[in-house]
Every structure is written in structure tokens, then in C-alpha cells.
Amino acid sequence: MSAELGQRIDLVTGRSRPFRGTVLFSSGDTWKGFCLKRQLFPRVERSEAYLADAHLVSVTMGQPEPLEVWWAGQRSPENQSKPNTLNVLPRRVPYRVRYGPVDAVMVLLSSEWFDSSSSPIPMVGAEDPLAVQLVLALAEDTRAGHPVGTLYGESLCAALVTRIGRANCKPMSSSSHRGGLAPNKLRRVRDHIEENLAAL
Numbered sequence: 001m002s003a004e005l006g007q008r009i010d011l012v013t014g015r016s017r018p019f020r021g022t023v024l025f026s027s028g029d030t031w032k033g034f035c036l037k038r039q040l041f042p043r044v045e046r047s048e049a050y051l052a053d054a055h056l057v058s059v060t061m062g063q064p065e066p067l068e069v070w071w072a073g074q075r076s077p078e079n080q081s082k083p084n085t086l087n088v089l090p091r092r093v094p095y096r097v098r099y100g101p102v103d104a105v106m107v108l109l110s111s112e113w114f115d116s117s118s119s120p121i122p123m124v125g126a127e128d129p130l131a132v133q134l135v136l137a138l139a140e141d142t143r144a145g146h147p148v149g150t151l152y153g154e155s156l157c158a159a160l161v162t163r164i165g166r167a168n169c170k171p172m173s174s175s176s177h178r179g180g181l182a183p184n185k186l187r188r189v190r191d192h193i194e195e196n197l198a199a200l
Contacts (some may be wrong), residue, residue, distance in 0.1 A: 009051075010049050030146060035107075059084060061103040062103035066099060069098075069122075088120045088122060088164065091111060107138060151196055
């Protein structure tokens with residue numbers, strides 16, 4: 001499933017455009033519903049686009065570089081991409097970006113991680129040490145080849161989604177939503193944990 005995640009659709013042409021840059025390592029299709037990549041991006045200004053099928057959560061690594069992001073009629077302040085800061089680009093939210101060379105760890109989350117009543121809010125350069133550490137732990141697990149199996153990474157991702165859901169979600173409708181996992185995703189996680197606990 002992860003090969004499908006991260007389809008960036010150019011608003012002018014309607015065509016899918018890949019993220020340009022050098023992939024240092026990737027989880028590939030290890031997990032269902034999300035994937036992770038560490039990627040080096042060249043200096044670039046991208047045309048307006050949106051992510052068709054995934055929410056993007058990334059952590060900026062390396063040296064500070066110039067960064068500007070526009071989304072849904074708003075522009076982030078012109079600033080620098082600071083190391084260990086969090087960025088969130090929700091799916092289907094048009095954005096445009098200009099940045100210097102950037103080293104980033106990206107987690108692409110399928111829409112099933114959030115229920116239909118909420119969506120993450122776009123943000124750039126946020127200070128959220130817990131969310132950053134969860135992304136970095138996922139990156140280390142990927143880089144190490146998942147030494148304790150896939151459940152560890154799935155648990156880290158569930159914690160990351162819960163953190164983002166509590167700290168960075170807006171309601172999509174008038175229904176009350178308290179954040180966390182969508183009911184069907186929570187059920188799948190519980191079933192998976194119960195199945196694997198029996199094996200211990």
C-alpha cells in the first residue's frame with residue numbers, strides 16, 4: 001500500500017508528481033496504511049499541488065534553510081526550516097512550497113488513520129518534542145530494519161496519530177470528536193495486539 005501513498009497532484013496539470021530528491025532509506029510496504037522515508041530535497045519552488053491520498057507529517061533534520069509554505073490562501077511566515085521541528089500537510093489541502101536544500105523524515109499516513117469528522121491542521125516548524133521523537137523513533141526502527149517486528153512501528157504510528165489528533169486537529173463537522181484513532185483503525189490495532197499477545 002505504501003507505494004501508493006504520497007501521490008502529489010499538480011493543480012495546473014492534474015498530473016501526479018513525485019517528491020524530488022534522494023531517498024536515504026524507506027520503510028517501503030512494511031506497514032499497512034503508512035510509510036516512512038528519509039529524503040534529501042534539493043533547493044526548489046514547487047507549483048501548487050495537494051496530496052491526494054495521504055497526510056504528511058515530517059520532521060526537518062540537518063542545517064536551517066530558508067522555507068516558505070502557502071496553503072488554502074494562507075502563507076506561513078518566511079522563516080528557516082529548523083532541525084527537529086514538526087510539519088503537517090493534510091491530504092487534499094492545496095499548498096505551494098519554496099525551500100532550500102532540506103533533509104527530512106516524512107511519515108505518510110493514509111486517510112484511515114483519521115475518522116471522517118476530523119482532519120489535521122496544516123503547520124510548519126512547530127515545536128512538539130513528543131511528536132518529533134515519535135517520528136525519529138519510527139525512522140530509527142526503519143533504518144535498523146525493524147529488529148523487533150512491525151508491531152513496534154505500528155504502535156509508534158498509533159501514538160503519533162493520537163498526538164497529532166489531540167494537539168492538531170480541527171472538526172470537519174458539528175459532530176463532537178475527541179481526537180485519537182478512527183474506530184475501525186482502533187479496532188484493528190486492538191485485534192492485532194490481542195492476536196500477538198496470545199503468541200507470547
